[in-house]
Amino acid sequence: MSVLEMVLATAVVLLTAALGGCLLALRRSRAQVVRLEATQQRTAPRSPKALRVAGRAARVVAQSAAHVREHGVTSLVTSSIEDLTRWAAESRAAIAEVTAPDGTVTVLFSDIEGSTELNVRLGDRAWVGLLAEHDKLARAVIARRRGRVVKSQGDGFMVVFRHPADALRAGWEIHRGLASARGRLRSTPISVRIGVHRGVVVARDGDFFGRNVALAARVAAQAGGGETLVSDELREALLDSTEFVFSEPREATLKGFAGPQTLWLVDEVVDDHEEDARSRRPRLSRPRRG
Structure with missing residues (x-):
C-alpha cells in the first residue's frame, strides 16, 4: 500500500467515526427538539414564533438524518475523500516542478x-x-x-x-x-x-x-x-x-x-x-x- 493510499484509508476511518458520532448527535438533537416543541405547546400555546423556530429546527434535523439514511455515510465522506485526493495530487504536482x-x-x-x-x-x-x-x-x-x-x-x-x-x-x-x-x-x-x-x-x-x-x-x-x-x-x-x-x-x-x-x-x-x-x-x- 502506497503512502497516499494509507493516508486516504486512515482519513476514511476517521471521517466514518466522526460521522457516526454526528448521526448519534442528530438523533439526540431531534428528540430534544420534539420534546421542546411539545413543552412549548403545553406551556406557551400563544407563542407561534417559538413554535415556528422549533419546527424549522426539527425539519433541519429530520432532513439531515433522512439524507444519511437514503444515501448512506459514503455520500457524506465522498466529498472529503475527493478533497484529500485533490490535495495529494496538487502536492505531488507542486513538488514535481522543483x-x-x-x-x-x-x-x-x-x-x-x-x-x-x-x-x-x-x-x-x-x-x-x-x-x-x-x-x-x-x-x-x-x-x-x-x-x-x-x-x-x-x-x-x-x-x-x-x-x-x-x-x-x-x-x-x-x-x-x-x-x-x-x-x-x-x-x-x-x-x-x-x-x-x-x-x-x-x-x-x-x-x-x-x-x-x-x-x-x-x-x-x-x-x-x-x-x-x-x-x-x-x-x-x-x-x-x-x-x-x-x-x-x-x-x-x-x-x-x-x-x-x-x-x-x-x-x-x-x-x-x-x-x-x-x-x-x-x-x-x-x-x-x-
Missing part, C-alpha cells in the same frame, strides 16, 4: 543581516524603499536561475530549486548584485545571509515543510553577511562539479538537530556568463576554396 531526478528539492533561505537595527536607524519609510530594491534584485536573480519563491519573510526569502547548482549560482549572484548595486542599495549597503540544503520535502497549499526545510533555515542562521553556507549533503551533490569552490568546513550545532553538523562556505563560483555567450554565438562555416 524535484531533481533523485527525488530531492534544494531549499534556499536568505535574510538581511542586521535588518532590525537598520530599520530603526533608517525609519520605516526609508527601510521599505530599501527593502523593495533588495526584493527586486533578488527576485530577478531567482527567476533567472529557475528558482521558485515559496514565500517572502519580511527581509528575506524561502526559495526552492530543482538543481543545487542553480541555488548556489543564485546566492552568489545576489551577493554580487548587492555589492555592485546603485541607488538606495549603494547609499545604504546591505548584505544577506544565505543557507542552502537539499532533501525530500512535503508540500501543501503552495508551501513546503519537513525536516529538510527546517535544516536549510538553520544553516542560513549560521551564515554571516555576504556568505552562502551549504549543508554537507548539498556539497556532496556537487563534488563532481568544477564550478564551485568551498572553503574549509565548519562544525555547528543546529537547534533541533542532534549532534554537530558539517557546513561549507561557498568560496567561489565560476562565472558562466562568458560560456553562455559563446554557446549563443552562431557558428560560421569556413569559405570553400575554389
Whole structure:
C-alpha cells in the first residue's frame, strides 16, 4: 500500500467515526427538539414564533438524518475523500516542478543581516524603499536561475530549486548584485545571509515543510553577511562539479538537530556568463576554396 493510499484509508476511518458520532448527535438533537416543541405547546400555546423556530429546527434535523439514511455515510465522506485526493495530487504536482531526478528539492533561505537595527536607524519609510530594491534584485536573480519563491519573510526569502547548482549560482549572484548595486542599495549597503540544503520535502497549499526545510533555515542562521553556507549533503551533490569552490568546513550545532553538523562556505563560483555567450554565438562555416 502506497503512502497516499494509507493516508486516504486512515482519513476514511476517521471521517466514518466522526460521522457516526454526528448521526448519534442528530438523533439526540431531534428528540430534544420534539420534546421542546411539545413543552412549548403545553406551556406557551400563544407563542407561534417559538413554535415556528422549533419546527424549522426539527425539519433541519429530520432532513439531515433522512439524507444519511437514503444515501448512506459514503455520500457524506465522498466529498472529503475527493478533497484529500485533490490535495495529494496538487502536492505531488507542486513538488514535481522543483524535484531533481533523485527525488530531492534544494531549499534556499536568505535574510538581511542586521535588518532590525537598520530599520530603526533608517525609519520605516526609508527601510521599505530599501527593502523593495533588495526584493527586486533578488527576485530577478531567482527567476533567472529557475528558482521558485515559496514565500517572502519580511527581509528575506524561502526559495526552492530543482538543481543545487542553480541555488548556489543564485546566492552568489545576489551577493554580487548587492555589492555592485546603485541607488538606495549603494547609499545604504546591505548584505544577506544565505543557507542552502537539499532533501525530500512535503508540500501543501503552495508551501513546503519537513525536516529538510527546517535544516536549510538553520544553516542560513549560521551564515554571516555576504556568505552562502551549504549543508554537507548539498556539497556532496556537487563534488563532481568544477564550478564551485568551498572553503574549509565548519562544525555547528543546529537547534533541533542532534549532534554537530558539517557546513561549507561557498568560496567561489565560476562565472558562466562568458560560456553562455559563446554557446549563443552562431557558428560560421569556413569559405570553400575554389
